[in-house]
Every structure is written in C-alpha cells, then in structure tokens.
Amino acid sequence: MLKDFFVLGLNNLKRRKLRSWLTMIGIFIGIAAVVSLMSLGQGLQDYITDEFEKLGSDKIIIQPKGMGPPGSAGGSLILTSKDLKVIENVRGVEWAVGFLIKQGQARVGDESGIGFASGLTPEDRRSLNEIQGWGIIDGRDLKKGDKFKVVVGYNHIYGDIWDKPVRIGSNIEIEGYDFKIVGVMGKIGNPIDDGLLHVDKDILKEVLGVEDEESQIMVKTSPSFDTEEVAETIERKLRKSRGEKEKQETFNVQTSEQLLNTFQNIFAVVQGVLVGIAAISLLVGGIGIMNTMYTSVVERTKEIGTMKAIGAKNSHVLMLFLIESGLLGLVGGLIGVGIGIGLAKGAEYIAGIYIGTPLLQASMSPVIIIGALIFSFVIGTLSGVLPALQASRLKPVDALRYE
Amino acid sequence: MVERKKKTNNEIIRLKNVAKWYKAGDEIVKAVDGVDIVINKGDFVAIVGPSGSGKSTAMNLVGALDIATKGDIFLDNINIEKLHESDLAQIRGRKIGFVFQTFNLIPTLTALENVTLPMIFQRVPYEERVARAKELLTKVGLDHRLTHLPNMLSGGERQRVAVARALANDPEVILADEPTGNLDTKRGEEVAQMFNKLSDEGKTIILVTHDMYVAKHADRIYKLKDGKIENKSGRK
Numbered sequence: 001m002l003k004d005f006f007v008l009g010l011n012n013l014k015r016r017k018l019r020s021w022l023t024m025i026g027i028f029i030g031i032a033a034v035v036s037l038m039s040l041g042q043g044l045q046d047y048i049t050d051e052f053e054k055l056g057s058d059k060i061i062i063q064p065k066g067m068g069p070p071g072s073a074g075g076s077l078i079l080t081s082k083d084l085k086v087i088e089n090v091r092g093v094e095w096a097v098g099f100l101i102k103q104g105q106a107r108v109g110d111e112s113g114i115g116f117a118s119g120l121t122p123e124d125r126r127s128l129n130e131i132q133g134w135g136i137i138d139g140r141d142l143k144k145g146d147k148f149k150v151v152v153g154y155n156h157i158y159g160d161i162w163d164k165p166v167r168i169g170s171n172i173e174i175e176g177y178d179f180k181i182v183g184v185m186g187k188i189g190n191p192i193d194d195g196l197l198h199v200d201k202d203i204l205k206e207v208l209g210v211e212d213e214e215s216q217i218m219v220k221t222s223p224s225f226d227t228e229e230v231a232e233t234i235e236r237k238l239r240k241s242r243g244e245k246e247k248q249e250t251f252n253v254q255t256s257e258q259l260l261n262t263f264q265n266i267f268a269v270v271q272g273v274l275v276g277i278a279a280i281s282l283l284v285g286g287i288g289i290m291n292t293m294y295t296s297v298v299e300r301t302k303e304i305g306t307m308k309a310i311g312a313k314n315s316h317v318l319m320l321f322l323i324e325s326g327l328l329g330l331v332g333g334l335i336g337v338g339i340g341i342g343l344a345k346g347a348e349y350i351a352g353i354y355i356g357t358p359l360l361q362a363s364m365s366p367v368i369i370i371g372a373l374i375f376s377f378v379i380g381t382l383s384g385v386l387p388a389l390q391a392s393r394l395k396p397v398d399a400l401r402y403e
Numbered sequence: 404m405v406e407r408k409k410k411t412n413n414e415i416i417r418l419k420n421v422a423k424w425y426k427a428g429d430e431i432v433k434a435v436d437g438v439d440i441v442i443n444k445g446d447f448v449a450i451v452g453p454s455g456s457g458k459s460t461a462m463n464l465v466g467a468l469d470i471a472t473k474g475d476i477f478l479d480n481i482n483i484e485k486l487h488e489s490d491l492a493q494i495r496g497r498k499i500g501f502v503f504q505t506f507n508l509i510p511t512l513t514a515l516e517n518v519t520l521p522m523i524f525q526r527v528p529y530e531e532r533v534a535r536a537k538e539l540l541t542k543v544g545l546d547h548r549l550t551h552l553p554n555m556l557s558g559g560e561r562q563r564v565a566v567a568r569a570l571a572n573d574p575e576v577i578l579a580d581e582p583t584g585n586l587d588t589k590r591g592e593e594v595a596q597m598f599n600k601l602s603d604e605g606k607t608i609i610l611v612t613h614d615m616y617v618a619k620h621a622d623r624i625y626k627l628k629d630g631k632i633e634n635k636s637g638r639k
C-alpha cells in the first residue's frame with residue numbers, strides 16, 4: 001500500500017514538472033550548501049586532527065603573540081635565543097627547537113619569486129624529522145658547516161614553483177646569495193612546507209640580516225612529565241625572564257592539545273554559522289514546498305472528492321499528500337547532495353590546482369549524505385503536514401462539487 | 404433478448420423520511436425534503452426531475468458521500484447516518500460504485516491505473532488488481548486502451564473507464580449521476596446499454612438522468628420535484 005502511494009506521489013510530481021522543479025530548487029540549494037560545507041569542514045577537521053596526531057600530544061608550542069603565519073610578527077613581539085635558553089632549562093623539557101622562518105626573495109636563472117626560508121640547526125632538524133615525518137627523498141641533508149647549501153621542499157623540484165627544471169646540483173639564489181641544492185624533502189602536502197628552502201640557521205640570519213630571533217619554539221616534554229604542567233612552568237619562567245605581567249604576556253604557550261582544541265573551537269563556530277545560514281535556505285525551501293502543496297490541494301479538490309468516493313479514507317488522502325511533499329523534499333535532497341558533492345569536490349580540485357593545499361579535502365562521509373537525505377525528506381514531509389491535513393478533512397460532497 | 408433475472412425480495416436500500424437542508428444566507432434550501440424509498444437487490448431505478456430538484460443531493464446521501472439533516476438511510480440494513488467517516492469510506496469503497504457526469508478520472512493515471520485505484524484502497528494485491536482491471540476494461544470494450552491517459556480518450560471511452568472503475572471492488576450498488584449528460588446521443592445510448600447489462604448481471608443500479616430515453620432502460624422511475632417524490636412509475 002505504502003509503495004503504491006509512493007508511485008502515485010511520483011506520478012503527481014511528474015505531472016507538474018516545472019512546478020516540482022521550481023519547488024525543489026529551494027531544497028536543493030540548501031542541501032547542496034549544507035553538504036558541501038559540512039564535507040569540506042569535515043575534511044579540514046580530519047586534516048588538522050591528523051596533523052596534530054603526527055605532532056603528538058607531548059609537544060608545547062611557544063609563539064610571539066599576534067596569531068599569524070610564522071615570521072609575520074614584527075616589532076618587539078619576537079622570541080629570542082635567550083627565551084630558547086630559558087625554556088631549555090625548564091624541568092621536564094626533553095628538547096626545545098627554535099625555528100626561524102622568514103620570507104625572502106628566491107631566484108633561479110631569470111625567474112624569481114617570494115618564498116619562505118627556514119633556518120634550523122642540523123640537530124634541530126633531526127628532532128623535527130622524527131615527528132613531522134620530514135625526510136630527504138633525494139640527495140642529502142644539511143651537515144654542520146654547510147654554508148650556502150640548501151635542501152629544498154618537494155615542490156621546487158617536482159611541483160610548479162619554477163618553470164625551468166631544477167635539480168640537485170642546481171643553484172638557487174636567496175636574497176642575492178647563491179645556494180647549491182644538495183637535497184630534496186619528501187612531499188608533506190601543504191604548499192608552505194613543500195615550498196620551503198631549508199638552509200643553515202646562522203647563514204639564514206646572515207643573509208636576511210636578522211639579529212636574534214626565533215619565529216616559533218617547539219618543546220617536547222620528557223616522558224615522565226605532564227605536558228600541561230611543563231607548559232605552565234615555561235610560561236611562568238618566560239614571563240619572569242622577559243619581565244612581563246600576568247595576562248599581558250607578549251608570547252603564547254600552548255600544548256599541542258590546547259592548540260588542537262583552539263582550532264576545533266574556532267572551527268566549530270565558523271562551521272556552525274555557515275551551516276546555520278544554509279539551514280535558513282532550507283527553511284525557505286520548506287515554505288516553498290508548503291505553498292506548492294496548498295496550491296496542489298486546491299487544484300485537486302475534485303480529485304480528492306473522487307478518491308473519497310471510490311473508497312479513500314482520510315488517512316489515505318493524508319498519506320498521499322504527505323508522501324508527495326516528502327518526495328519533493330527527498331528528490332530535492334538527492335539533487336542537492338549531488339550538487340553539494342560536486343561543489344565540494346570542485347573546491348578541493350581548484351584548491352589543489354591553484355593553491356596546492358590539501359586543507360580543502362571533501363570528506364564524503366555516509367553520515368553526511370544519508371543524514372542530508374533523511375533531513376530533506378523530513379523537511380518535505382513536515383512542510384506537507386498542514387496542506388495534507390486540509391486535503392484529508394475535505395468533505396466528500398463538497399470536494400466533488402468544487403468547481 | 405436476455406432473460407431478466409427474477410427479482411428477489413430482499414431490500415438493499417431504504418430511505419426513511421430523509422431530508423437534506425442547506426442554509427444559504429437567511430434562507431433554508433430544502434434540497435431533499437422527506438423522501439421514503441425502498442430499493443431491492445437487483446433493482447434498476449431511475450431518478451428524474453428538473454434541475455435543482457434534489458436528485459444529486461439524494462444520490463450523494465445514498466452513496467454515503469453526505470450526511471442527511473433528518474431521517475435514516477439503511478444500506479444492507481446498516482443505518483449509515485450513524486457511522487463514522489472511516490466506516491463510510493469503507494462502505495463507499497466496497498459496496499458502492501460511483502459513475503459521475505464529468506467522468507472524474509484521475510488525470511495522471513492511465514485507464515488501467517484508474518481502474519486499479521479503488522482496489523489499492525482495499526489493499527488488493529498488485530497482480531490480482533491488475534488482472535481484475537484488465538478484465539473489466541475488456542468487458543467495457545477498452546482492452547486496447549489500457550495505457551492511455553484520460554486526456555487521450557474520447558468522452559464515451561472515459562465514461563466506460565469510469566464504469567469499469569465503479570465495478571472494481573464488485574459492489575452491490577452502482578450509483579450513476581447523469582452518466583450520459585456529457586455524451587452525445589449515440590455514446591449515451593451505449594453507456595445506458597452497459598447499465599442494462601449490469602442490471603442483467605444482478606447489480607442494483609440507481610441512475611439519475613434528465614434524459615427520458617435513458618430513464619426508459621430502468622425498471623422503475625422516480626420523479627423528484629422540490630426535494631419530494633412526485634410520482635413513481637413502473638415499467639412492466
């Protein structure tokens with residue numbers, strides 16, 4: 001019986017094709033927006049969580065205040081090698097690594113571009129390789145005393161940073177100084193890391209004219225220590241050595257877990273707002289369905305009378321109209337999911353091609369897809385409740401006499 | 404000539420002092436005003452009368468499509484004035500077959516689907532109802548029009564589909580309100596012949612008509628005027 005009603009409902013939607021399509025637009029725009037936003041959001045979250053998992057929960061990151069990409073903080077808000085010393089001496093710190101990441105001009109032949117250069121000491125690099133999964137896939141790593149040698153990020157050789165072929169043994173000019181490529185890093189997956197030029201820290205300072213600066217300091221806590229306690233100690237000690245008051249620090253100490261939480265919170269808010277906006281369009285879509293169903297009930301008054309005359313109960317009429325409006329929602333939802341997946345994949349593709357970032361990954365979880373379909377069917381059905389009730393309550397004679 | 408079945412004496416429909424009044428503004432319209440009729444199983448009855456005399460109103464009351472203002476209507480000895488809507492729907496679906504002047508086919512459904520629809524409401528299984536619908540459409544001479552939509556059928560063909568639909572659940576009573584009203588004389592006569600045939604098969608038929616030629620097919624004619632039965636005339 002229910003199956004027959006579905007067939008009848010589909011029949012009626014086909015009968016008024018144009019109107020059905022127009023009605024469904026309201027739903028599928030909303031569903032497409034929700035699906036694409038949620039799947040991209042999910043992908044981004046997966047990626048970030050994954051990155052933090054690689055990082056491990058025993059890490060502490062110290063940055064100058066003023067969030068932004070490493071190297072962008074200016075003025076007095078910098079960390080120095082003195083801070084690094086203070087941190088290294090905190091109990092529970094297994095190792096502390098100071099990064100120096102700076103923007104600079106690079107040139108190969110007559111091509112030039114702005115890129116990030118990273119300066120690390122060889123020991124630091126070894127510590128990091130073990131957590132970031134950084135590794136040399138060709139050539140060799142930097143050694144102590146390697147002046148004017150550079151290990152390049154993956155994209156310099158295999159990506160599209162340079163038009164000319166660049167290989168081990170080629171020269172890259174950084175801020176006017178010639179560096180010889182000795183090694184290539186494996187693909188990390190984000191355009192900043194894959195575009196980095198790794199050179200010796202002291203050389204980088206010299207070349208860029210940087211006095212004493214650490215863009216970021218990363219700490220690994222010793223196995224027997226509590227990461228958060230160590231982070232608190234670091235904060236206290238740094239505050240003291242930099243002569244700053246509590247709550248007015250010019251630096252930021254966060255454990256990897258806190259960092260992940262911060263990310264996820266920001267993220268949840270952003271996604272909530274976006275999905276909320278999309279949900280409003282679904283509400284509008286639902287009202288569209290209600291409107292269409294009311295029109296349909298009026299137009300088919302005589303038909304409803306006929307059905308009652310040949311034995312349809314009120315509940316049958318109610319069901320027929322509910323299923324019809326549910327189908328409007330469901331079919332709209334199906335199209336919406338299709339378009340949503342298309343949009344998300346498109347965004348992923350474009351981001352991959354033009355920005356080279358893996359941050360926008362469309363994550364097509366069945367939960368999102370099935371959830372969206374159920375949701376759209378429910379919206380359709382709910383929107384149909386009032387019109388369907390009106391239809392079912394029509395008195396047979398009145399409906400039959402309706403002109 | 405086909406031998407007319409011997410009429411049994413058991414009644415199927417009884418109207419007892421039935422009235423239907425409408426309020427139109429300050430006035431009360433007595434569309435049906437104190438009607439007593441007894442119809443036996445297998446009877447073929449015609450109701451005639453001028454426009455507005457209450458024929459359709461009376462028909463709708465008998466067909467359980469409407470509730471009387473006064474009086475009782477017994478169908479198979481059940482007082483349908485006392486029943487709830489869902490029971491009335493059940494009676495309309497099982498015991499009564501309607502044929503309307505305007506055909507009232509569902510425009511989205513094919514001829515075959517229109518005939519199966521009453522059986523869907525009675526939960527007849529798919530194979531069974533399709534077989535039955537084909538049989539009925541063959542009976543009304545439309546076995547070559549099964550997949551046609553109503554708008555691809557002529558008026559006469561539409562009314563034959565409607566007759567097949569009325570027979571779907573094998574009801575005891577066929578109610579036809581001016582079934583030939585929208586047809587030309589020739590098609591009208593064809594449809595009237597179909598009612599003749601159904602009567603021969605033992606169906607109880609009530610036919611409302613303006614057309615005395617059509618009414619002549621009936622065993623008995625009731626003449627309605629201003630909601631009252633003016634006179635009754637037998638054929639034999």
Ligand SMILES: Nc1ncnc2c1ncn2[C@@H]1O[C@H](COP(=O)(O)OP(=O)(O)OP(=O)(O)O)[C@@H](O)[C@H]1O
Nearest residue numbers: 425426427432434453454455456457458459460461
């Ligand atoms: N819902 C209603 N409200 C008010 N008056 C009504 C209603 N339905 C019918 N009437 C009135 O009742 C009277 C009988 O109507 P009915 O439709 O039964 O006539 P009829 O004999 O079938 O006429 P026709 O031959 O033209 O079909 C008419 O005067 C009509 O205006």
Ligand SMILES: [Mg+2]
Nearest residue numbers: 458459460580
């Ligand atoms: Mg009438």
